[in-house]
Amino acid sequence: xxxxxxxxxxxxxxxxxxxxxxxxxxxxxxxxxxxxxxxxxxxxxxxxxxxxxxxxxxxxxxxxxxxxxxxxxxxxxxxxxxxxxxxxxxxxxxxxxxxxxxxxxxxxxxxxxxxxxxxxxxxxxxxxxxxxxxxxxxxxxxxxxxxxxxxxxxxxxxxxxxxxxxxxxxxxxxxxxxxxxxxxxxxxxxxxxxxxxxxxxxxxxxxxxxxxxxxxxxxxxxxxxxxxxxxxxxxxxxxxxxxxxxxxxxxxxxxxxxxxxxxxxxxxxxxxxxxxxxxxxxxxxxxxxxxxxxxxxxxxxxxxxxxxxxxxxxxxxxxxxxxxxxxxxxxxxxxxxxxxxxxxxxxxxxxxxxxxxxxxxxxxxxxxxxxxxxxxxxxxxxxxxxxxxxxxxxxxxxxxxxxxxxxxxxxxxxxxxxxxxxxxxxxxxxxxxxxxxxxxxxxxxxxxxxxxxxxxxxxxxxxxxxxxxxxxxxxxxxxxxxxxxxxxxxxx
Numbered sequence: 001x002x003x004x005x006x007x008x009x010x011x012x013x014x015x016x017x018x019x020x021x022x023x024x025x026x027x028x029x030x031x032x033x034x035x036x037x038x039x040x041x042x043x044x045x046x047x048x049x050x051x052x053x054x055x056x057x058x059x060x061x062x063x064x065x066x067x068x069x070x071x072x073x074x075x076x077x078x079x080x081x082x083x084x085x086x087x088x089x090x091x092x093x094x095x096x097x098x099x100x101x102x103x104x105x106x107x108x109x110x111x112x113x114x115x116x117x118x119x120x121x122x123x124x125x126x127x128x129x130x131x132x133x134x135x136x137x138x139x140x141x142x143x144x145x146x147x148x149x150x151x152x153x154x155x156x157x158x159x160x161x162x163x164x165x166x167x168x169x170x171x172x173x174x175x176x177x178x179x180x181x182x183x184x185x186x187x188x189x190x191x192x193x194x195x196x197x198x199x200x201x202x203x204x205x206x207x208x209x210x211x212x213x214x215x216x217x218x219x220x221x222x223x224x225x226x227x228x229x230x231x232x233x234x235x236x237x238x239x240x241x242x243x244x245x246x247x248x249x250x251x252x253x254x255x256x257x258x259x260x261x262x263x264x265x266x267x268x269x270x271x272x273x274x275x276x277x278x279x280x281x282x283x284x285x286x287x288x289x290x291x292x293x294x295x296x297x298x299x300x301x302x303x304x305x306x307x308x309x310x311x312x313x314x315x316x317x318x319x320x321x322x323x324x325x326x327x328x329x330x331x332x333x334x335x336x337x338x339x340x341x342x343x344x345x346x347x348x349x350x351x352x353x354x355x356x357x358x359x360x361x362x363x364x365x366x367x368x369x370x371x372x373x374x375x376x377x378x379x380x381x382x383x384x385x386x387x388x389x390x391x392x393x394x395x396x397x398x399x400x401x402x403x404x405x406x407x408x409x410x411x412x413x414x415x416x417x418x419x420x421x422x423x424x425x426x427x428x429x430x431x432x433x434x435x436x437x438x439x440x441x442x443x444x445x446x447x448x449x450x451x452x453x454x455x456x457x458x459x460x461x462x463x464x465x466x467x468x469x470x471x472x473x474x475x476x477x478x479x480x481x482x483x484x485x486x487x488x489x490x491x492x
Contacts, residue, residue: 038117038121038124039121039124040124040125040126041125041126041127041131041132044118044121044122044124044125044135045135047114047117047118047121048114048115048118048135048138048139048142050114051111051112051113051114051115051118051139051142052111052138052142052205052206053111054107054108054110054111054114055108055111055142055145055146055266056266056267056268057107057266057371058266058268058273058274058275058276058277059275059276059277059365060103060107060277061266061276061277061278061371062082062277062278062281063085063100063103063104064100064104064441065278065371065439065440065441066082066086066089066310067086067089067094067100067444067472068441068442068443068444068445069439069441069443069444070086070089070090071089071090071092071444071453071457072443072444072447072453072456072457073313073315073316073443073456073459073460074312074313074316074434074438074443075310075311075312075313075438075439075443076090076311076312076313076350077090077281077308077309077310077311078308078309078311079307079308079309080281080306080307080308080309081307081308082281082306082308083308083309085099085100086100091462092457092462092463092464092465092469094472094473095473095476095491096473096474096475096476096479096487096491097475097476101472101473101475102475102476102477102478104153105150105154105474105475105477105478106475106477108146108149108150109160111142111143111146112142112143112146112147112160113160113163115139115140115142115143115146116139116143116160116161116162116163117163118135118136118139119136119139119140119143119162120162120163120164122135122136122139131199131201133191134191134192134193134199136191137187137188137190137191137192137207137212138188138192138206138207140184140185140187140188141184141185141188141189141192141207141211141212141215142207143161143184144180144181144184144185144188144212144215145185145212145215147159147177147180147181147184148181148185148215148218148219151177151178151181152222152445153471153472154471154472154473154474155174155177155471155488156171156172156173156174156176156177157171157172157177157474158170158171158172158482158485159172159176159177159180161180167481167482168482168483168484169482169484170484170485170486171474171485171486178223181216181219182216182219182220185212185213185215185216185219186216188207188212189209189212189213189216190209192207192208192209192211192212193208193209194208194209194210194239194241195208195209195210195211195239195241195242195263196239196240196241204257204258204267205265205267207264209239210236210239210241210242210263211263211264211374213232213235213236213239214236214263214264214374214378214379215264215374216232217229217232217233217235217236217379217382218374218378218382220232220386221233221382221385221386221449222445222448222449224389224449226386226389226390227386227390229382229383229385229386230383230386230387230390230392233379233380233382233383233386234383236263236376236379237379237380237383241260242260242261242263242376242379243260243261243376244261244376244377244380244403244404244407245259245260245261245407246407247325248325248326248328248407248408248409249293249325249328249329249356252356252357252358252369252372253295254359254360254361254368254369254370257369257370260376261375261376261377262370262372262375262376263373263374263375263376263378263379264372264373264374265370265371265372265373266370266371266373267370268367268368268369268370268371269368270359270361270362270363270366270367270368271363271366271368272366275365275366275367275368276367276368276369276370276371277365277366277367278357278367278369278371278439279355279357279358279359279362279367279369280304280305280306280365280367281306281308281309281310282310282353282354282355282357282358283298283305283353283355283358284305284309284344284353285305285306285307286336286337286338286342287305287334287336287337287353288300288334288335288336288337288339289334289335290331290333290334290335290355291333291334291335292328292331292333293328293329293331293355295360296355296358296360297360300337302362302363302364303362303363303364304362304364304365309351309353310353310354310439311350311351311352311353312330312350312352312353312354312438313350314345314349314350314352316434316435316438317330317352317354319431319434319435320435321410321412323409323410323411323412324405324408324409324410324435325407325408325409326408326435326436326438329354329355329356329438330352330353330354330355331344331352331353331354331355332344332345332352354438354439356438356439357369357371357439371440372440373440375437375440377404377407377436377437378436378437378442380400380401380403380404381400381401381404381429381432381433381436383396383397383400384396384397384398384400384401384429385397385426385429388421388422388425388426388429389426391421391422394421394425397421397425398413398416398417398419398425401416401428401429401432402416404432404436405432408436415428416428426450430446430447430450430452433446434446448470453469453470454467454469454470457469465490466490467490468488468489468490468491469490471488473487473488473491474487474488474491
């Protein structure tokens with residue numbers, strides 16, 4: 001039985017939880033009394049697990065993925081209440097008051113708050129020294145990786161590194177943000193266990209050396225630190241643990257979770273409170289089954305479908321060659337709940353659905369499919385891209401792209417081998433990434449990295465009112481409550 005990180009209310013605002021289909025035994029209630037909770041190993045670990053919990057959007061995952069894909073050319077959301085909430089992102093009209101921006105900020109800073117509490121109280125961890133060092137490294141990883149995500153979304157933010165800091169604090173500088181994220185992820189990676197030799201008490205979802213290194217590699221990539229990105233992605237490869245899963249479609253199956261391609265995930269199970277709702281917007285309300293994905297059947301009596309529709313754009317599917325296994329999750333023809341044959345593309349353009357993240361055993365709104373954060377395929381393409389930008393080892397860079405394509409069943413690599421280095425190869429990698437990471441919140445950062453985010457929107461007919469749209473504004477609630485916050489120009 002796999003054991004998962006989960007959260008459940010214990011006392012006051014403290015959440016704890018490691019469990020799976022069977023809830024693990026909980027410590028006696030008295031051990032979590034306020035005066036005891038941070039004075040022993042169990043209490044500190046409970047706080048650590050709570051910090052993990054805040055990093056996992058779970059049922060709110062669409063509020064984080066949609067704005068990073070519908071602001072680009074690979075996804076459209078229509079119908080239903082979610083479409084209305086997402087509209088500011090699709091139209092590039094978001095403001096500091098936009099609801100989801102506030103939700104992300106609040107949740108991520110709760111993760112940082114609890115990680116800081118663990119770090120501040122680590123001397124009270126009354127267990128063996130090795131376990132204490134691992135817990136400290138996990139807290140540093142959570143804090144640093146969360147700051148990396150905040151930086152990706154908002155740019156420099158307030159660096160809170162202790163639970164006792166004053167409420168009013170200015171935003172860090174670009175240099176301070178980059179140095180902190182790098183330093184903390186590096187330190188975490190040094191102390192965390194190798195992914196192939198984790199301690200017996202380690203549970204699915206906890207950070208390993210590979211997790212921290214992969215997050216650092218992606219941070220280097222997204223901040224255009226090309227040499228560091230090339231070196232760190234190679235270091236992840238050199239761990240000798242991660243590998244591409246042989247079958248692209250089966251890679252995402254619930255019963256294959258924990259495979260060696262998934263370096264970092266948001267775990268889920270099909271129980272309320274520990275689930276993801278991402279798949280509820282993929283299948284239209286009338287969807288029952290798809291002939292090209294026989295294992296996927298939505299029984300309306302068992303599995304909910306929202307009124308909203310996650311739609312993948314035609315170009316990204318049409319760009320996949322016939323032999324590309326990544327086209328398999330793209331559903332056009334389907335059988336509706338009445339037994340009639342339907343075709344999404346007959347209803348309107350850009351209407352196909354991409355169903356790689358789906359749990360056929362979902363219960364109502366509750367899906368148990370893990371949401372990928374970083375896969376090994378991402379690390380291979382990270383190194384390939386960095387090598388190209390450095391004009392180094394182009395033979396290796398092309399081989400890395402070919403590895404990812406061959407796993408998808410593509411045997412003709414003429415376009416890869418013929419691509420010149422520089423812009424041509426960069427465009428090829430961006431195209432490959434668009435097809436490889438649909439619904440994994442990668443497209444916005446990929447376009448931003450090469451200054452294509454705003455031009456891409458304008459090419460689609462979106463009116464963009466300035467380059468400040470490259471980042472989201474500091475949420476109004478935070479700006480109003482922290483008098484030292486300076487809002488980004490253009491959002492004032």
